[in-house]
Amino acid sequence: MNLITVNEAKCIKCELCIKECPVAFLKMGSHGPEEIENNHCISCGHCTAICPNSAIDNKKSPLEDQIDLKDFTKLSEKQAEYFLRSRRSIRNYKTEPVSREKLTKLIDIARLAPTASNSQGISFIVVQNKQLLEQALEMTIQIIENSPLRHLVEEAIKSYREDGYDSVFRGAPNLIIATSDKNFSNGRNNAISCLTYLELFAPSLGLGSCWAGIFEHCIAIEDSPLLKLFNIPKDKKVVGAVMVGYPKYSYNRLVDRNPLDATFIE
Numbered sequence: 581m582n583l584i585t586v587n588e589a590k591c592i593k594c595e596l597c598i599k600e601c602p603v604a605f606l607k608m609g610s611h612g613p614e615e616i617e618n619n620h621c622i623s624c625g626h627c628t629a630i631c632p633n634s635a636i637d638n639k640k641s642p643l644e645d646q647i648d649l650k651d652f653t654k655l656s657e658k659q660a661e662y663f664l665r666s667r668r669s670i671r672n673y674k675t676e677p678v679s680r681e682k683l684t685k686l687i688d689i690a691r692l693a694p695t696a697s698n699s700q701g702i703s704f705i706v707v708q709n710k711q712l713l714e715q716a717l718e719m720t721i722q723i724i725e726n727s728p729l730r731h732l733v734e735e736a737i738k739s740y741r742e743d744g745y746d747s748v749f750r751g752a753p754n755l756i757i758a759t760s761d762k763n764f765s766n767g768r769n770n771a772i773s774c775l776t777y778l779e780l781f782a783p784s785l786g787l788g789s790c791w792a793g794i795f796e797h798c799i800a801i802e803d804s805p806l807l808k809l810f811n812i813p814k815d816k817k818v819v820g821a822v823m824v825g826y827p828k829y830s831y832n833r834l835v836d837r838n839p840l841d842a843t844f845i846e
């Protein structure tokens with residue numbers, strides 16, 4: 581396959597690349613690590629990123645594309661906890677549009693999330709067109725009005741029909757739709773991972789986000805008119821959706837959830 585090259589002068593045969601490879605793609609040879617025939621590299625980059633001497637390179641995860649971590653200071657335990665817990669679902673947005681550049685930064689982090697066997701396979705549709713979102717809102721409401729699950733969202737229908745209130749996209753100026761190939765069994769799992777990265781990164785760009793669950797339900801219905809509205813290709817399925825914009829308000833406190841439910845088996 582010839583994916584890897586080894587700089588023999590730098591390789592100290594520590595075998596970290598071999599131990600770290602999740603798919604046993606490498607073995608130690610007399611001149612350093614070698615590929616094992618018929619095993620498949622999943623492009624995760626562990627072999628190149630772990631090497632203490634930059635001695636191994638891999639065409640599927642080239643060293644030249646990797647960022648040196650030596651100057652990165654890890655967050656403290658408290659910083660990490662507060663970082664994670666301070667992300668909230670945002671349901672009140674400013675009308676201010678978000679630039680394409682900023683939205684690109686946001687989805688570019690989403691693509692880096694962990695996925696099953698590094699399969700990735702998630703594409704993003706970024707909707708910035710307010711009129712299109714208004715059409716999608718009306719269509720979504722029409723679909724749920726005629727859905728057997730109507731009783732679950734009765735309030736959302738009523739507030740839209742009576743006051744024009746948008747409880748589907750919460751007035752957000754943008755919607756990010758995650759799609760995958762129709763027959764990709766890990767599509768939904770991978771999308772959840774990607775969109776979780778996106779949601780956690782959003783506040784660092786000054787942005788807020790919230791899953792658009794009602795919309796997701798309606799676009800997942802077979803032959804949903806929403807598929808056509810957003811030009812979703814026939815061979816793709818929608819595997820996640822979040823609204824994005826600048827938050828109108830900010831939170832003052834962290835909240836708790838249900839008590840921890842865990843079992844330790846020793």
Ligand SMILES: Cc1cc2nc3c(=O)[nH]c(=O)nc-3n(C[C@H](O)[C@H](O)[C@H](O)COP(=O)(O)O)c2cc1C
Nearest residue numbers: 667668669670671747748750790791792793794795
């Ligand atoms: C899969 C999923 C679907 C969701 N759908 C909606 C939705 O349609 N509308 C909404 O306002 N919030 C939605 N949420 C946000 C949840 O209500 C929210 O995450 C939860 O109440 C916890 O609040 P927090 O995100 O602010 O911590 C959804 C969240 C997830 C994970």
